[in-house]
Amino acid sequence: MFDQNFILGCSAIGAGLAVIAGIGPGVGQGIAAGHAAAAVGRNPGAKGDVTSTMLLGQAVAETTGLYGLLIAMLLFFVKPLVG
Amino acid sequence: MNYGILLADDIDFMVHGIFKYNFFGLGEVWITTTHVCLLIVMLILIGFAIAANRCIAKAKDEPTGFQNVVEMIVEMLDGMVDKTMGRAAPKFYNYIGTIFIFILFSNISGLLGLRPPTADYGTTLALGIITFVLIHVNTWTHNKPVDIWKDKCSPLPPWLPIWLPINIISDVAVPISLSLRLFANVLSGTVMMALIYGLLRWIATGWPAALHVYFDLFSGAIQTYVSCMLTMTYISNARGDK
Incomplete structure (x- = not known):
């Protein structure tokens, strides 16, 4: 129905839009790291525990951004919309 | 690939089939680069394990050289499991230590020029499914069925199981998110390095080593x-004891 190049171009635009999902995890991870830095400043003895908790939370927060990345990858390299 | 904008045709980070065979008449199965890289990683780890075993079998009271390294690795892994799982830790030293070393070497194998086996969803989904089975075995062996039912209807009272499907979906999502997280992280590093080498060609000599340190080692x-x-965390939550 549509020209294949048109679909490829739209897929590329969609891939670009999909990785905008990276904004959320970026902000969230920054907030987590900032609070962890504050916590270490208040209680330097708990540095190990604070760091591991922060990494765990950041990894969970990162998931949504990675889903966006996966969608972009699929659109760009697997090309599901090109029939 | 026919993207003119990329200016390069040799950007290569996909899984390649090496040869295919007929799987007992059920269909064609491919042996891919992932299998080969996985085999190399496994051989390295098995060699290391045999060397470590030899070394520990004739261990001395004052450790030297390789024995120091092996003891340090084991103590670090056991300490990590101890800190997170508390009383249940000794049962899981083996599993957690194994997947730690395996995932670590798989991720780092990008440095050796291999395609990291964890950048294939097949590998990480297998790990996720093992964890899923462990979670549910531990749930059913350490809790009474009544408590499990209460937990599955959790925000609402147990006689009103409206929330049950949502909780089941969130249970099923655990292995998927666990495996997708690892897969997407390693894949993004692999893709980034492939793009840099494919697009910049001769400009990309020497300095991408710093990026390798970040994408392969650190990440x-x-x-x-x-x-x-x-x-x-999931397993010790499932066991419910601390």
Whole structure:
């Protein structure tokens, strides 16, 4: 129905839009790291525990951004919309 | 690939089939680069394990050289499991230690020119499914069925199981998110390095080593730690005791 190049171009635009999902995890991870830095400043003895908790939370927060990345990858390299 | 904008045709980070065979008449199965890289990683790890075993078998009271390294690795892994899982830790030293070393070497194998086996969803989904089975075996062996039912209807009272499907979906999502997280992190590093080498060609000599340190070593180690921590957290939540 549509020209294949048109679909490829739209897929590329969609891939670009999909990785905008990276904004959320970026902000969230920054907030987590900032609070962890504050916590270490208040209680330097708990540095190990604070760091591991922060990494765990950041990894969970990162998931949504990675889903966006996966969608972009699929659109760009697997090309599901090109029939 | 026919993207004119990329200016390069040799950007290569996909899984390649090496040869295919007929799987007992059920269909065609491919042996891919992932299998080969996985085999190389496994051989390295098995060689290391045999060497470590030999070394520990004739261990001395004052450790020297290789024995120091082996003891340090084992103590570090056991300490990590101890800190997270508490009383249940000794049962899981083996599993967590194994997946830690395996994922770590798989992620780092990008440095050796291999395609990291964890950048294939097949590998990480297998790890996720193992964890899923462990979570549910531990749930059913350490809790009474009544408590499990109460937990599955959790925000609402147990005689009103409206929330049950949502909780089941969130249970099923655990292995998927666990495996997708590892897969996407390693894949993004692999894709980034492939794009840099494919697009910049001769400009990309020498300095991408710094990027390798970040994408392969740092990111790989962090993701290893994170997936082991999440596995341990899920399992100790399922056991419910501390």
